[in-house]
Amino acid sequence: MSVANKVAMVTGAAQGIGRAASEVLLKNGASVMLADMNEMQGASTLADLSQQFGKSRVAFVKCDITKQDQLDAAFATTKSTLGGIDIVFNNAGIGDEGNGWELTVDVNVKGTMKATKTALDHLRKDKGGRGGVIVNMASMAGLNPNPCGPVYCATKAAVIMFSRCWAMNPDVSANGVRINVLAPAFVDTDLLKGLQGGAGINRPDIAAKMVQMVGVMSVEQLAEAFMELVTDDTKTNAVLTISANTGKAYYGQ
Numbered sequence: 001m002s003v004a005n006k007v008a009m010v011t012g013a014a015q016g017i018g019r020a021a022s023e024v025l026l027k028n029g030a031s032v033m034l035a036d037m038n039e040m041q042g043a044s045t046l047a048d049l050s051q052q053f054g055k056s057r058v059a060f061v062k063c064d065i066t067k068q069d070q071l072d073a074a075f076a077t078t079k080s081t082l083g084g085i086d087i088v089f090n091n092a093g094i095g096d097e098g099n100g101w102e103l104t105v106d107v108n109v110k111g112t113m114k115a116t117k118t119a120l121d122h123l124r125k126d127k128g129g130r131g132g133v134i135v136n137m138a139s140m141a142g143l144n145p146n147p148c149g150p151v152y153c154a155t156k157a158a159v160i161m162f163s164r165c166w167a168m169n170p171d172v173s174a175n176g177v178r179i180n181v182l183a184p185a186f187v188d189t190d191l192l193k194g195l196q197g198g199a200g201i202n203r204p205d206i207a208a209k210m211v212q213m214v215g216v217m218s219v220e221q222l223a224e225a226f227m228e229l230v231t232d233d234t235k236t237n238a239v240l241t242i243s244a245n246t247g248k249a250y251y252g253q
């Protein structure tokens with residue numbers, strides 16, 4: 001599927017991987033709603049991307065994915081501002097193993113689940129949508145256990161299983177929706193800088209060794225992998241792993 005003239009909504013789009021994915025969608029002719037809870041960073045990213053791609057194809061909506069009313073409003077605004085919705089990248093996520101561990105569960109698990117269910121309500125043809133594709137952001141940490149982030153790893157494992165169960169539901173495929181998962185290892189973003197700073201994780205010394213051993217990818221590499229899951233119509237219920245040292249591989253294939 002070509003993304004030209006399609007409409008996408010990307011959560012966590014104000015920076016990092018979400019911003020890079022939004023940029024590549026725009027480069028390939030899509031319109032993009034940048035959804036993020038960080039209004040200040042969102043406004044700055046919107047200003048940059050509007051300058052590059054024009055004001056008519058990109059917009060920002062404040063959306064905390066843990067809040068159902070904000071998700072409902074974000075989807076409604078996407079449709080009214082950009083003329084529909086075809087692609088949803090549920091990318092927003094955090095990693096805090098310390099005092100904020102429950103928020104990690106709320107954002108990564110409950111937020112992603114809420115956003116997926118809301119996306120299905122807007123994309124499914126039997127619900128008035130026009131079909132499309134949902135990509136949910138997990139992590140290789142959801143497939144490979146490590147001692148640094150038990151909560152984070154568990155949340156990403158939940159994202160993988162939740163997404164795969166929905167993807168294989170015949171009511172989803174029969175109504176034109178594909179669901180895929182992106183599961184990267186380390187990427188050069190603020191989230192990784194937090195990990196490298198040792199904030200909110202267990203055994204930062206082990207985490208530092210893992211990062212050194214596995215290597216770090218650019219956000220552009222992630223944007224390219226995301227586009228593969230969006231544009232390849234044969235991909236549904238696919239979990240694309242990607243890491244600096246081993247490259248891309250489809251889990252279980």
Ligand SMILES: NC(=O)C1=CN([C@@H]2O[C@H](COP(=O)(O)OP(=O)(O)OC[C@H]3O[C@@H](n4cnc5c(N)ncnc54)[C@H](O)[C@@H]3O)[C@@H](O)[C@H]2O)C=CC1
Pocket residue numbers: 011012013014015016017018035036037038041063064065066091092093094107111137138139140183184185186187188189190191192
């Ligand atoms: N950076 C890495 O090494 C890896 C990141 N990931 C995943 O990629 C996704 C994006 O992470 P990065 O770009 O690295 O992080 P980042 O910290 O640079 O960007 C995350 C964005 O999500 C937004 N966000 C956080 N909580 C939110 C909420 N409740 N509602 C809406 N927006 C929210 C933030 O404001 C921020 O703009 C996350 O799900 C993360 O777990 C997965 C594997 C590796």
Ligand SMILES: CCCCC/C=C\C=C\C(=O)C/C=C\C/C=C\CCCC(=O)O
Pocket residue numbers: 094095096138139140141144146148149152184185186187191192195201207214243244245246
């Ligand atoms: C681990 C604590 C989480 C803190 C959040 C910060 C960064 C998140 C990074 C990731 O999601 C990637 C994490 C782990 C990668 C897991 C395994 C790497 C193995 C890769 C390989 O074998 O090539």
